[in-house]
Amino acid sequence: MASDKTKGLTIEFEGDTSGLSASIKKINKDTASLTKELKSVDKALQFNPKNIELIAQKTSLLEDKMKSAREKVDLLTKSQDKMKQQFESGQIDKGQYDKFKKDLVVAESQLKTFTEQLEKHKKEVELNNTEFGKYKEVIKDSANEMRVADD
Numbered sequence: 001m002a003s004d005k006t007k008g009l010t011i012e013f014e015g016d017t018s019g020l021s022a023s024i025k026k027i028n029k030d031t032a033s034l035t036k037e038l039k040s041v042d043k044a045l046q047f048n049p050k051n052i053e054l055i056a057q058k059t060s061l062l063e064d065k066m067k068s069a070r071e072k073v074d075l076l077t078k079s080q081d082k083m084k085q086q087f088e089s090g091q092i093d094k095g096q097y098d099k100f101k102k103d104l105v106v107a108e109s110q111l112k113t114f115t116e117q118l119e120k121h122k123k124e125v126e127l128n129n130t131e132f133g134k135y136k137e138v139i140k141d142s143a144n145e146m147r148v149a150d151d
Contacts, residue, residue, distance in 0.1 A: 020075070020079055023075055024072065024075065024076075024103070027068055027071055027072045027075070028072075030068050031065060031068045031069065031072075031110075034061055034064050034065045034068060035065065037061055038058065038061045038062065038065065041054055041057050041058045041061060042058070045058065050128065055125060058121060059118075059121060059122070059125070062114065062117055062118040062121055063118060065114050065117075065118075066111065066114040066115055066118050069107065069110045069111040069114045070111055072107045072110075072111075073104070073107045073108055073111050076100070076103060076104040076107055077104065079100075080100075080104065083097060083100045084097070
């Protein structure tokens with residue numbers, strides 16, 4: 001999402017004065033890498049959907065993806081006033097300012113989507129744990145009945 005339209009804009013973010021486009025580019029690269037890893041884990045889960053290790057990896061990747069999106073939204077939100085000032089003073093044109101606002105809306109939408117994915121995944125894990133607990137109780141009850149029958 002970092003384009004030539006935001007190129008050269010320097011915003012101070014947590015003491016770092018690197019360009020806005022460079023910061024966004026790094027976040028986008030991290031998110032793309034996480035997405036690739038997540039797809040790989042999802043593929044593996046198709047063959048072994050109850051694998052604890054894979055489920056834990058998916059949870060961690062979704063959390064990292066959400067954190068990355070949160071970082072991008074925070075960066076763009078913190079840059080918003082500076083962008084507006086630069087637009088009003090004529091340092092950037094309307095197209096650049098509109099692109100920035102669109103990037104912010106898209107980033108917020110991505111954050112919402114990633115958060116929903118994580119919540120859905122956590123509910124699925126919780127449901128699986130509940131089902132496992134029920135099966136465990138059924139097996140335990142069956143074992144107790146067998147012991148009583150043997151006595």
